Amino acid sequence: MNFDRIKEKLEILADAAKYDVSCSSSGGNRKNKGGLGNSHTAGICHSFTEDGRCISLLKILLTNHCIYDCLYCVSRKSNDIKRAAFTVEEVVDLTMNFYRRNYIEGLFLSSGIFKNADFTMERLVRIAKKLREEHNFNGYIHLKTIPGASDELIREAGLYADRLSINLEIPTESGLKLLAPEKSHQDMIKPMGFIKNALTVYQEERKIFRKVPKFAPAGQSTQMIVGATNETDLKIIHVAKHFYQNYNMKRVYYSGYVPVLEDKNLPSIHAQVPMQRENRLYQADWLMRFYGFDANEILDKNHPFLDLEVDPKLAWALRNREKFPININTAPKELLLRIPGVGVTSVNKILMARKFQKLNLEHLKKMGVATNRAKYFIEFESQNIFNRLIDEQNFRQIIVKGMKSKWQNPFSEQLSLF
Incomplete structure (x- = not known):
């Protein structure tokens, strides 16, 4: 050879x-x-x-x-x-x-x-x-x-x-x-x-x-x-x-x-x-x-290209604000999957954990949820950021800015698509 x-x-x-x-x-x-x-x-x-x-x-x-x-x-x-x-x-x-x-x-x-x-x-x-x-x-x-x-x-x-x-x-x-x-x-x-x-x-x-x-x-x-x-x-x-x-x-x-x-x-x-x-x-x-x-x-005829600034799930949520907020403690699996920042593995954890206690934002963080996105679209009995911001014209900029904020852990988000 x-x-x-x-x-x-x-x-x-x-x-x-x-x-x-x-x-x-x-x-x-x-x-x-x-x-x-x-x-x-x-x-x-x-x-x-x-x-x-x-x-x-x-x-x-x-x-x-x-x-x-x-x-x-x-x-x-x-x-x-x-x-x-x-x-x-x-x-x-x-x-x-x-x-x-x-x-x-x-x-x-x-x-x-x-x-x-x-x-x-x-x-x-x-x-x-x-x-x-x-x-x-x-x-x-x-x-x-x-x-x-x-x-x-x-x-x-x-x-x-x-x-x-x-x-x-x-x-x-x-x-x-x-x-x-x-x-x-x-x-x-x-x-x-x-x-x-x-x-x-x-x-x-x-x-x-x-x-x-x-x-x-x-x-x-x-x-x-x-x-x-x-x-x-x-x-x-x-x-x-x-x-x-x-x-x-x-x-x-x-x-x-x-x-x-x-x-x-x-x-x-x-x-x-x-x-x-x-x-x-x-x-x-x-x-x-x-x-x-x-x-x-x-996507649709009015939005034929994917948004390069935000992921497709977040882009969909921003276009469909009337479907939010979603109650993390009561919503069915198909709705939980629609929340920006919540992945399939996290949804399964949520469904299991909520059988035993009411969940809050800290629980979601420990489950690996990208709360810098998810928090704007979920509803708790005592916390509801969405209702305060839904009418804001700069709602998108608020979320994007939150995703880039200094308190965010960059390593947990680096591999997370959703």
């Missing part, structure tokens, strides 16, 4: 893979049956399991050669960059060697498309199959599904990978046609439908026959590029809602467009998408998935 050449390939193909953010491992639970690795053990790319534990993944492309010329992609065929490609054996050896050195706990493998979809997909499947069957590797494997690949190859991929994903890339068909005229959303959506149906079939069969193999046990995910075209945040979260509801998507990822190429159909090379916009989309996504919000509640 030429180690210098392998190192050069790794540098090129790991760098090219950094633009794909959809590498979460949440949901993987493949067991170790005497081999190497374990997909749900706590830990070159960091990802997180469903319960919040951090793991490391080798995140690479099989190749950055590509037959397509997508304007937003650094690997587009017309771009003058250094090209490289791994062999199947090289990826397998890298994965095993990195695992034995305790660098990684799994593999995230994507690829440019060379020759055609099946030619590329077949190699991705061979890598996963070799790791599982020849090396007894039980660590997490995430494979990118290549649009246009045969159903049989996708089915086989699902038998070896923990998660499958295919990127929608641009949120709308018109935007995709503008920047990648050789592609269509239908080519991307078709395998999503196949994976959804296969997941259902295998799950039902496993209820009857114990030895039916698992198919992509961590489900499927997708990714949208934000800001390469002019879609509003309202449109983007509606697209996400559609895929959650109709394709049983485990996760939708949002990747702010990184200007790397000059083109008249692309934003200026100096027009970086604000990181805060990407963060707000993830927060809105969580509101839909875990807080009972509908996409039409988060």
Whole structure:
């Protein structure tokens, strides 16, 4: 093995893979049956399991050669960059060697498309199959599904990978046609439908026959590029809602467009998408998935973009003051989840604790509630800040100022989205 050449390939193909953010491992639970690795053990790319534990993944492309010329992609065929490609054996050896050195706990493998979809997909499947069957590797494997690949190859991929994903890339068909005229959303959506149906079939069969193999046990995910075209945040979260509801998507990822190429159909090379916009989309996504919000509640025609100053739940509360204050000691769970600064874990603590005593602001602080936001929207028998301020024209500024006040503990708020 030429180690210098392998190192050069790794540098090129790991760098090219950094633009794909959809590498979460949440949901993987493949067991170790005497081999190497374990997909749900706590830990070159960091990802997180469903319960919040951090793991490391080798995140690479099989190749950055590509037959397509997508304007937003650094690997587009017309771009003058250094090209490289791994062999199947090289990826397998890298994965095993990195695992034995305790660098990684799994593999995230994507690829440019060379020759055609099946030619590329077949190699991705061979890598996963070799790791599982020849090396007894039980660590997490995430494979990118290549649009246009045969159903049989996708089915086989699902038998070896923990998660499958295919990127929608641009949120709308018109935007995709503008920047990648050789592609269509239908080519991307078709395998999503196949994976959804296969997941259902295998799950039902496993209820009857114990030895039916698992198919992509961590489900499927997708990714949208934000800001390469002019879609509003309202449109983007509606697209996400559609895929959650109709394709049983485990996760939708949002990747702010990184200007790397000059083109008249692309934003200026100096027009970086604000990181805060990407963060707000993830927060809105969580509101839909875990807080009972509908996409039409988060945004509407009068508010098509997410507020960059405040999180989406607080923005919704400020637009819907008539629904507050909420009594923390009597309100049902669905209303508690609507209070800014109160997360799912805190709601469960509140529901349990209030069985034994009347709760006040100090109790909520100890539960981890972001009281610098929540206090304006909750009602106690003896404390009601909301009613005093609801008619204030600068109500929003009062809350934002309170969030930034010096008495606030910055560390408790740093990781709190809601």
